[in-house]
Amino acid sequence: xxxxxxTHVNMKPYRRALALPGLRSLxxxxxxxxxxxxxTGVTLTFHVVFDLDRGYGAAGLVGAAVTVGAxxxxxxxxxxxxxxxxxxxxxxxxxxxxxxWSTAPTLPYPVLLxxxxxxxxxxxxxxxxxxxxxxxxxxxxxxxxxxxxxxxxVELSFMIGPALAVALVTAISAQTTMYLVGGGIVxxxxxxxxxxxxxREATTGEPSGPAQRVPRRQWLTPRLLAxxxxxxxxxxxxxxxxxxxxxxLRASGEVGWTGxxxxxxxxxxxxxxxxxxxxxxxxxxxxxxxxxxxxxxPVGLGGAHWWLLCLALIPAGALCAPTIAASSDxxxxxxxxxxxxxxxxxxxxxxxxxxxxxAPLAGAVIDAxxxxxxxxxxxxxxxxxxxxxxxxELRRRRAAATVPPPVEADLTPxxx
Numbered sequence: 296x297x298x299x300x301x302t303h304v305n306m307k308p309y310r311r312a313l314a315l316p317g318l319r320s321l322x323x324x325x326x327x328x329x330x331x332x333x334x335t336g337v338t339l340t341f342h343v344v345f346d347l348d349r350g351y352g353a354a355g356l357v358g359a360a361v362t363v364g365a366x367x368x369x370x371x372x373x374x375x376x377x378x379x380x381x382x383x384x385x386x387x388x389x390x391x392x393x394x395x396w397s398t399a400p401t402l403p404y405p406v407l408l409x410x411x412x413x414x415x416x417x418x419x420x421x422x423x424x425x426x427x428x429x430x431x432x433x434x435x436x437x438x439x440x441x442x443x444x445x446x447x448x449v450e451l452s453f454m455i456g457p458a459l460a461v462a463l464v465t466a467i468s469a470q471t472t473m474y475l476v477g478g479g480i481v482x483x484x485x486x487x488x489x490x491x492x493x494x495r496e497a498t499t500g501e502p503s504g505p506a507q508r509v510p511r512r513q514w515l516t517p518r519l520l521a522x523x524x525x526x527x528x529x530x531x532x533x534x535x536x537x538x539x540x541x542x543x544l545r546a547s548g549e550v551g552w553t554g555x556x557x558x559x560x561x562x563x564x565x566x567x568x569x570x571x572x573x574x575x576x577x578x579x580x581x582x583x584x585x586x587x588x589x590x591x592x593p594v595g596l597g598g599a600h601w602w603l604l605c606l607a608l609i610p611a612g613a614l615c616a617p618t619i620a621a622s623s624d625x626x627x628x629x630x631x632x633x634x635x636x637x638x639x640x641x642x643x644x645x646x647x648x649x650x651x652x653x654a655p656l657a658g659a660v661i662d663a664x665x666x667x668x669x670x671x672x673x674x675x676x677x678x679x680x681x682x683x684x685x686x687x688e689l690r691r692r693r694a695a696a697t698v699p700p701p702v703e704a705d706l707t708p709x710x711x
Contacts, residue, residue: 308440308573318432318441321492325425326448328487331479332421333456335361338476339399339411341460341469347404357411362651364415366644372420373427373640377633381424381487381494389484391417396477400470419484422449422646423639428492430627430635438624443572446620450564495632514630514638518691521684522629525584526622526642527649528680532591533615534653535673536560536608542657542666543595543604552601559605560612568616580622581681581688587614588677595667619646 313319336358343354375384395414402410425445433441463472540557544550571578590611594604623642630638656676657669 306573308437308575309444312433312437312440312444312572315432315437315441317492318429320490321425321428321432322444322448324483324486324490325421325445326451328419328421328483329449329452330456330459331476331483332419333452334460334476334479337457338460338464338469338472341464342400342473343404343407345464345469346400347407349404353404357408359651360408360411361415361418362647364412365418366647366651368416368418369420369423369643369647370637370640372417373423373636373638373643374634376420376424376427376494376636382491384420385484385488388417388419389481389488392419392477392480392484396473396480399477400473419480419487420640420643421483421487423636423643424487424492424494426623426627426642427494427635427639429623431493431495431632435628438627439577439620440572442620442624442627443568443616445623446616447565447568449619450561450568450616454558454561494636509631509634511634514634516629517687519626519629519638521687522580522622522625523641523645524680524684525580526619526645527652528677529580529584529587529615529618529622530646530649531653531656532588532611532649532673532677534650535657535669536591536594536611536653538654538657539595539661539666539669539673540604540608542661542669544601546666547600549601556601556605556608560608560615563609563612564615567613568620570613571617571620578617578621579688580618580625581684583614583618583621585678585681587611587618588674588681590614591674591677592671594674595670 339357339361340351340354343349343357344351347353372384372388375387391414395410399407399410399414426442429441429445430438460472460476463475537557540560541550541553544553544556594607594611596607623639626638626642627635653673657673660672661669
């Protein structure tokens, strides 16, 4: 690496962010707390298939019930966090999680299905709360590396959680694994309750205390809606990629390499997230989502051999964590602190909806044509969303160019 590159990609942004009080402990709790949450999908699938002797379609319905519930409940829980504070919401969702996971292994399927919807709507809001707390703990000029660290921690959780669940189901049973996952989720809620990270912090210039009511029309702007649409598009591409990778390897007779290919994809995402937080310039969610979508379209061309598929996935993989981090950062900047919980809940719902659409869409396309088209269609749909929201970004840039900010707004504290 040349000296010039070293000056632009270094650890200084991360050191500055991690030196902020409370951020390091928040990120550690976030990684550990998200692991059982990322294991819920595969655990429920194994329980429905093995313990209840139902098909994968029935298991998919349970997963869909959780997803729909989470998409609906996320913004509502976020608004409760804004209005009532974090700890009451953690108590509510912790009790709901404890009830569901302690009873779900014994529920018949017709009861499990609606119970999964209720559990999804009252799921522990760790993802959105952590992102809301980062905005409270970290000044705006340091949020990019902080959200990059958060995005990398999400990637680590998804690397560990599902694999650990599969190992436990194989070694013990699906039913026992459900109890363990539920216990882990309740423990995560207790840990977050004890840490009690701030949701609005006076040291960053944000008002503390109960949130003042801010009408949605004042903050649910076209630009925020555009960021939410981009978040959905990005995770739609990721959900489609997940399914298409398995289909391509199965078609080529190399399904045994699925774990290795997905691991390379995840490592590329971690590397991209690290680089995104370390460089000294920002990238818009629009540009990153467009790049992710366009890099995904040709991935299927590498499906002849598993190692070619790995190479084809690296560019798109390197854009996964940066895209999610950029969208989280954008949401934190676009809304008043008083409604940031609800806004982060909407962002979480957008991410959830994208994954929920992308996987079955890719599956339907693959069934109707060939595995490579799973990448093409989901990537093209993601690119189409970026084209649709492009006028909003262009209007914003034109407005920013014609109305320059006051001189003082550009001064750093040192300059003042």
